[in-house]
Amino acid sequence: MRLLTASTVLLFVGAVSAASSWSFSDASVTGSSKAAKSVARKFSASEKASDAVLLGPKDSIKVSLTTLDDEAKAKRPHQAFLLVRESSGLEVPFALTLKQSGKGTVQFSQKDLPKQLLHSPSPLQASLVLGSAGSTRGSITPTFDVELKLDSASPAPSHHDPLRYGPLAEIDHTFRADPKSPPRIVSLAFALAVLASVPTLIVTVSLCHRETGDRDHVIPLSSILGARLTLVSAQWVLFGANLRHAATAFSRAPVSHAIFFGSVVGMECVFYLYHGGWNLFYTLPIVSLVGASAFLSGTKALGEVQRRRLAGER
Incomplete structure (x- = not known):
């Protein structure tokens, strides 16, 4: 009896803990392309989209969803943005446009991505970040992957590695000794x-001195x-x-x-x-x-x- 009661309490606490953070519902991602028909993919807080979204040089990606607070009510959080990153950790955020009802959208294209992300050999990972200043905890939820397709007719985008400050090689210098006065x-x-x-x-001047006339030199x-x-x-x-x-x-x-x-x-x-x-x-x-x-x-x-x-x- 006591074991059953303890198990019930643990399940209830786990459910409350899981629901005490920001979440979302009715989420979908659509890849818009002029060459093909737009396809919408669904995703949720517990499961990301199954297929990667293709993003070509003239394509765009649009995300639509409704944010939920810790009581599963539609509400606008203080912060909401889509974070697109590559495997190395380089990332770029896109802020969502939200209404008071919690409905929000965000749209970006390939030209909005930094050149460094365009060189990623693997698909980019998109995550939804929700947060607020209240007691409700923030959340970071993986949503879908982005597969890049570069324009073969255009030259590959080039970039230079940023200047990074770090330790240099040790300098071994022997200073000269201080100058010394003679003994x-x-x-x-x-x-x-x-x-x-x-x-x-x-003595020399006295011996060599001679007067010239009436006036001296x-x-x-x-x-x-x-x-x-x-x-x-x-x-x-x-x-x-x-x-x-x-x-x-x-x-x-x-x-x-x-x-x-x-x-x-x-x-x-x-x-x-x-x-x-x-x-x-x-x-x-x-x-x-x-x-x-x-x-x-x-x-x-x-x-x-x-x-x-x-x-x-x-």
């Missing part, structure tokens, strides 16, 4: 070599300012610097000479520190500051030197 001992050796050449230049101010600021002190010696006039120069323009000489020494220190380990982010701002001070102070300092040389003071 400090090398930078110090070159700095000492430069400083050691200054006394030699002084005049050094243009523009030639001095156009040279590199880091070698200004060496140019002074090369063109006839006289250290005995240092007191006179500092008495006439003390600030300009002091700042200019300090800028030259500071520039050499900056280059030494750059070769010793500084990078450009530290060096460039300081070089700009020292260079600006050397230019502004050098204009007045070297101008004072030029005036003394024009006056015949060597």
Whole structure:
């Protein structure tokens, strides 16, 4: 007795579950062709059409049906479309035109299908998709198959595979090592070599210097300012610097000479520190500051030197 009751309950639950989704009735598919008579094929929610529908280049397929809700009443769902797909999974939807009574139709031809589907070696599969926002469950029901017949007189439709993003081959790249500054001992050796050449230049210029007539050789101010600021002190010696006039120069323009000489020494220190380990982010701002001070102070300092040389003071 209990077994019979349990079996009855299970059958009732199964029937309710089967009827709790969208369905349809009075469904038919018609293949319209100018070369042959139209043939209508019936299908239902439980059984698809037995024969495939032929779709030629000038043919069309029309589907008519009535949608039913979970209570088997004719009603229009929120979504209803016919899904045509091939074996690879590529598909195209066709929305049904529905009335409030649930009666709906959809029609498509071969030109409405994407070119990719026209290359399918097997018949296309058509399924009806019904869905709603309410409590009634949606349904996907196979309905019929579509057999394509292409126009033999026209060239076969061509298409290019779409661009698909995916993983590329692994790139094995070895980055170069960071540039390294020369050893400090090398930078110090070159700095000492430069400083050691200054006394030699002084002695050489003192031995080779000769006065020409009543006036000494005049050094243009523009030639001095156009040279590199880091070698200004060496140019002074090369063109006839006289250290005995240092007191006179500092008495006439003390600030300009002091700042200019300090800028030259500071520039050499900056280059030494750059070769010793500084990078450009530290060096460039300081070089700009020292260079600006050397230019502004050098204009007045070297101008004072030029005036003394024009006056015949060597």
